Amino acid sequence: MFRLNLNIALRNLWRNRGITSINIGGLAIALAAFILIIMYVGFESSFDQSNPNYRNIYAVGRIYPDFKTIYTPPPLAKAIQLNLPEVELAGIIKQSSFEMVLKNGKHSIITKNFLQLDYSAARILDVRPVGGLEKPAGANDRLNYLGMADMKTLFPDKRDNKPEIVGAGSSTSGITAKINGAIINDRHSHITFDAISVANELGQGENYGYNNYSTYILVKPGTDINHLEQKISALYRAELSKGETDRKTIEEIKQVSTFLDPLAHLHLRPKAGNDTPYKILIALSGLGILMLVIACINFTNMSIAQASRRAKEVGVKKVMGAYRSQLTLQFLTEIFVQCFVATILALIIAELVLPAFNNLFAIKLTIWDLENQLVWQLPVVLCLITVIAGIYPALVLSGFKPAVVLKGNFSASKHSSWLRDSLLVIQFGIAIIFIIGLFTINSQLKYMRNQDLGFTASQVVYIKSNTIFTKPETFQPVRERILKIPGLRSATVATSIPDGSENGSNGYTYRGTQANIDFVDVDFDYFETLDIKLKEGRLFSPAFKTDTANAAVINESAVARFNIKNPVGQTLRGCDRDYKIVGVVKDFKSQGFENAIQPTIYAIRNPCGNPKIEILLKIEQSKMAAVLAILKEKWPEINPKDGEDFRYEFLDELYGRLFKKQEQLQSVFFATALLAIFIATSGLFAFAKYVTNGRIKEIAVRKILGATDLQILKMINRSFLVMVVLANLIAWPIAYILVSKWLETFVYRIDLPVAPFVFSALITTILSVLTVSFQAGKAVKASPVDALKYE
Template structure:
């Protein structure tokens, strides 16, 4: 210590000498840095337990922050990889109906042409189907995957990278197809696919015109191949009709670089009204690079979407990191008495407060560097589980040069924030007092540490409450009746020969004869997905300006019986009444919306035809499980064609055997397609994916935050026990029991936790109330989550404090009193 002190004094006197040259100053600065580094490393090695806890706490905090930021960055980057993403827009439609405005990105097939020709500032526009699965065959290889029918403007707007083929000639030929790199490799292996032919749905022979790079995972439009729109018209003749009331495709618009968005958006607003008398829909241009994050609309305006989830994760990442920093502060100042004499000696031999602050900050930066390495290791280990949970492929971007400056800034920020208060506090000790062994004035330090602990537990309590409410809401929606029986209900995609209604009817007969099914029907869409809608409906007593949006689906015979819903009045479609081709079923919401009394037998007008209401069906969920059932019309599936076979499994038969029989029956009629089947309840569960993800991540990272908060509380308990060990020893000598002392020590901490709960309750209530406001069907905010938060936080605090306090109460009081 004497040599160290002499060295410090000599260096200080040289550095303070005004005649010292610049070279000498730099040299001596380097020497001082090396000296401080040695001292820092020795202190960290000497206090291995302190170092281990701090590195562990900061490492977990940094790892949690990194994982969350990787996920946020991935979601934020959606559709921003396209070269012209800032000038590219999705055409949305706002439709007023029943006092509300409904918004979606479905538009008529004539929208793209009209926009390109009539709206100033438009450089390109394209129309495309939404990705849908089709069977693509090459030789013996048959792959069913998603493809898109579109035009040549589509690949210019989104500028996919061409590996092979001519971009200027692509999608000009009605029988041309563009494949992604991975899909081409699956079909052709090592062969050159250009100019080779494949079959689409065993019907259309298409020539491979080009190969493009795989569609990035962070792209809103996912496909494996592109085909000409003219082929779509060839396969589906109804698509050729120029109909402004038929919303059936996606329209993308690219403005010129200098084109004003506001002017184009104002021009497109009344495009429906200009082209169809009485059409009250409004169009708007919505930025492509916001489509993924801001797709939730309310009364015609974007009010959020996945961006709300990202904000929660960003807040979670920042709070976890700050909690880790607070934990570092508490643990550092908890060991203040051990460092007090060191500070006193160094000040006595000439060290300035500035040099001491530098010393302590250097120690915290070393700890931050060690924590960062641990965080990278933990992140690398945790990412596979995280990717499996999210169905993603997130990686640490070591090869991205921007990652390293970000990591260094994050490390420096963490080290400086975490070490700032300990450095200022420890460097403030007066040498005379600490060397004489006098008690330090720690009131302000304790107060600040108490504030920090309260902050930690405010966040922990908010996390507990929010997670509990998320799971309550999820359970409420999942247990809420959906209007039909999804258990043991199977749906099989209609493909190939099955598109023939006679073949479908034959399949139904075979399934019923096999004993695998108790009932079979058909549906025009997947029963859990959105479909067609219309406002072109008239009914008796309809007001002139009354606009109501109806969903409409085609259904087969015995539909009500098959899905297990309720027929309130009238009858359903049945083979006993084969002539009901101009009849329809409507649901309860449609009856209420039209205000019809005794609706059975009333005549509606839709699609230039008259339809007689033959029955009323109970409302059931088809689209969103969180919103009320929309008015719906059900017409004979022969009118539009079936896309799904609904099969009610025979409850008395073995499920595995029944599934085998179903596969055999389907393959017997259509052997060229793989059987595409799924249980309805499993696909229905996918509707809750976002909420389940939010709940799971909140649970995991909230747990990490609580764990780190416990380390912070442990730091304060260590400090308080160190400061009060003489008092505790005197109480023990005077006869106080271990329980009495534990009660004394726990009482102060319980007060802090209760205070944190009182602060957290209103914050948590505001957060969960805002989150729940997005759901029409929502759970009420009960006392249970708040009571659970209080109980857990108090138990955690008591356990954490007691584990440390027991060590102090078990210590020999003579050790603490012999120097008094």
């Protein structure tokens, strides 16, 4: 029976190969898009799952009345380990701000992501050097490991895992470092590194004022996490209150709490961080599902539209004794064959598109992998789409009454027309949502690219340095050497650059009002180099000797945070120092458009600050190449500690990376919108062909009675236009809600424009008229005699 059903299925598919090609082609394209998206979603949502304690690991963060942060002080981990029995292990990690150049003879590498962690954190995060994780012997000892690829680059002939000595920094520095072995660093984890250093203990001598570590804990299975959060908060407050007698400070400490963030959330949706990647992943998942829905609707619609061609076949089979269940199985077999062929084509298309997809998202996905979840996902999807796209058409076709269809009356009935029209409306509605989403994303990205950032990133070069320039007198001779190069306008150094990275934060007080605000340690010419506008007062200047001691410049958000009237000349206290405000600069978007501008204080000397190593140079555009060539040549003289290791990046390119996730979404939306329109239009084309063929005799009669070609085209287009208008009316409110939710992820965003909704209506209307008119044109131009000669 199966073989007979299969033969009948293949014969029918070949007889209607035009419609079959549209069905299979549309479904294959949608499936290929779906395959790529589910592979990406699976990749992004499975970070850290290889960790055996995946479900019992949490990051500890701090909550203040005005902000939340994942950074914690180093003593907190030890206090948690000692006082809370629910916690098996507690450890800390710290990201290094330096890029270290390591050398072995002629071979050299640059460690751009150097991670320090204590032994407990290494165990919690399942860090595994080749040969196994060892505990450092002494209290102050460290074990240093390099990534596998870098280790091979430095020691291409190495065959063992014995320690090696490498040079660090410039070739003339004389500094060496011991590399204890190699480590696998291409793990599927939110913790990334190309070199790590494992210590018995980190942060020795640093108190609760040094909030630049990340704390991880491993809890016992079954632990009440909410209760544990409360206990850690109480412990943290108790630690902060030790020796504190000031009532106001004690009251402020009571407002501080902690939170626990599961390891499963840290990559996509951290509690103290940006959850845009998670929202984009949800959006991509929705796109993949909608693409599949459109294809299934197209498939179902075409199957129903062809029902009349199979009516007599069904009637004859039923008269000869065929049961409805047998006919349903036969039609499902036909649909399964089409879905199976579409799946094979989808795999081929996905494989062809995969390199471009990997390049877009900077990942390395592969379809042909035994560990790939597609092994079980694709058969499930194949069965689902067979049932979803085929069960109703199969029931409709198998349910025809022999007495009706054998009399030839079926073609005149309205059987299933309501569902057919509804599905076409839904199909176009989804395509309209894609079009509106695409236009809205384009508008927001255009706004982000053209909006005034408050600073100028173009023509600014960021030089990577290993030299610490905390004191202005240390950087002054370097600045003088740099500025001797023709074409260099200004040079400065700071603890951080406006590339979207988080600044440090600390508590500052103004007239009894205490708040945690960001701090950035800078040097002279920082604001001039970045063209940051001065609102009132002045900027730092060597003419004022007190500027290197206790002067500060704050931004507009800091003025608003403390509600300072006439800020110039007022005093802010922080880091056990009184800062005199000498100027106020206008707010600028250093952290992109998704995060609000933070209240920030800028100072030349800050005892709580990070080392100043980020060199920024303003260079004339016409002399950029020449200046960079000279800098590379003379860098050993300009900055001897870095020597020949001259490394730079353009600030505008660094800042542009903040748009990367949205640009990825834009690219995917563009592709899916085109595919949705293509599938919807191809379905409309096939459907228009069916409708037109069914009205050939009617068209012939109307032409004989004097109807013009234009009148007939209007008649045929009218019903389709009604469905397109209805699709727009249904899709608009849904699209409005979805794009509004997406825009809410940006602090600085456009007002939702009307243009995308208007364009969606125009595009779908024009496509509908062109598609239907092209198909109907053949019937309109045909001679009435050919259609009526047998009547």
